[in-house]
Amino acid sequence: MEDNMISHNLFHYATSELSQDAFFCWLLSYSSKEGKMLIYDTFSLSQKFLKAMLGKKDQFEYFVTDIRTQKIVLLNKGKGRLDIFLTIEKSINKEKLYLIIEDKVSSLEHHQIYPYYQAVLYEDSTLYNNDNLFISFVKSGYMNKWERDAINNKNSKYTILTLKDLYYLFQGTSENILDYVKDYYQIIKENYEYQETIYSALLKGNFINIYDHEVNAYLFFDSLYEHQILHDFIWCGHVSKNNFECLTWNKRKIKTKPEDEVSTYLQLEVHHLKKKKVRIMIRMNTSTDFDSIKLKTEMNQNMIKYLNYEYNYKIIGSRQGKSLGIGFIDFELDNWKHIKNTISDFEKAYIRSIEKRL
Numbered sequence: 001m002e003d004n005m006i007s008h009n010l011f012h013y014a015t016s017e018l019s020q021d022a023f024f025c026w027l028l029s030y031s032s033k034e035g036k037m038l039i040y041d042t043f044s045l046s047q048k049f050l051k052a053m054l055g056k057k058d059q060f061e062y063f064v065t066d067i068r069t070q071k072i073v074l075l076n077k078g079k080g081r082l083d084i085f086l087t088i089e090k091s092i093n094k095e096k097l098y099l100i101i102e103d104k105v106s107s108l109e110h111h112q113i114y115p116y117y118q119a120v121l122y123e124d125s126t127l128y129n130n131d132n133l134f135i136s137f138v139k140s141g142y143m144n145k146w147e148r149d150a151i152n153n154k155n156s157k158y159t160i161l162t163l164k165d166l167y168y169l170f171q172g173t174s175e176n177i178l179d180y181v182k183d184y185y186q187i188i189k190e191n192y193e194y195q196e197t198i199y200s201a202l203l204k205g206n207f208i209n210i211y212d213h214e215v216n217a218y219l220f221f222d223s224l225y226e227h228q229i230l231h232d233f234i235w236c237g238h239v240s241k242n243n244f245e246c247l248t249w250n251k252r253k254i255k256t257k258p259e260d261e262v263s264t265y266l267q268l269e270v271h272h273l274k275k276k277k278v279r280i281m282i283r284m285n286t287s288t289d290f291d292s293i294k295l296k297t298e299m300n301q302n303m304i305k306y307l308n309y310e311y312n313y314k315i316i317g318s319r320q321g322k323s324l325g326i327g328f329i330d331f332e333l334d335n336w337k338h339i340k341n342t343i344s345d346f347e348k349a350y351i352r353s354i355e356k357r358l
Helices: 018-033 033-038 040-054 113-123 143-152 164-169 181-204 214-226 293-310 337-358
Strands: 062-075 076-091 096-104 133-138 160-161 235-241 244-257 260-269 278-286 315-317 326-332
Touching: 018 033, 018 040, 018 096, 018 181, 033 062, 040 062, 040 076, 040 096, 040 133, 040 160, 040 164, 062 113, 062 133, 076 113, 113 143, 133 181, 143 160, 160 164, 160 337, 164 181, 181 214, 214 260, 315 337
Parallel strands: 096 133, 133 160
Antiparallel strands: 062 076, 076 096, 235 244, 244 260, 260 278, 278 326
């Protein structure tokens, strides 16, 4: 939506996770027996949504009998709150099922999914068990590769609904559907088609839009994996701060001497205010003592020397700290080969500088 346009779509204004919670609860209320009698088309969509979260592909109906928001559960370190907790009755045999919905818009999965699931199990073992308790992670914003992998690796009882899943789930809804559903689908459609356009351009090597928004930077990082440029690194974390997006990989171990092992941290930054600039930084941890400023400075100088004279990169600065920032460079993105060669050269210079010191 352009800044100077007034929208009549509720979800252009109700953008928070609590607003999405409310919409999901409202839609799921039509999966009750009473909801089925009110508006059948909305009931059908609600069932489709509910069964997707349960991971059910059968022909049975699942009736929602209770909806709770912000249910408190006891965790090892204090209390937590479930976004949505449903009690469900299967139509064929009246079997009771329970569903935890963890709902996100733009924030990352916060590693609480498994503890939440376990907390509900421990709350009442006579009521909840691994056969009747389900959990679904639903995110209408961009879900990066590492979020999906982290959740998929936890438990087969979890289901994940991404922006793409929501797009196809709500696509082609009946004209008789309520306006709130149409409004929500319109927002999902806008976001999904925007991301597909950006990602398609990135896969073709067109980087023109990666500086405009943090989602674009995420799509850029994912596309690096598609081109198998950064697949050797394990994702460590993401930082969004001061108009730049930063993704850090941790860690690649380098044997420099039999008695020493160095772990590298590769940090790739996309700056929104510095058009056509991407910054690469390498950090390191080692068993060798590099606490003194003198030694850190020497390491930085060695790194800069190799990059300047042997690899022809212009170093714009260096940084020292606990993790020993070796230095960083800015370069314009031309193509995938440029990125790959830059990272490779940076690592070679890093290894040579650390070997010189050790």
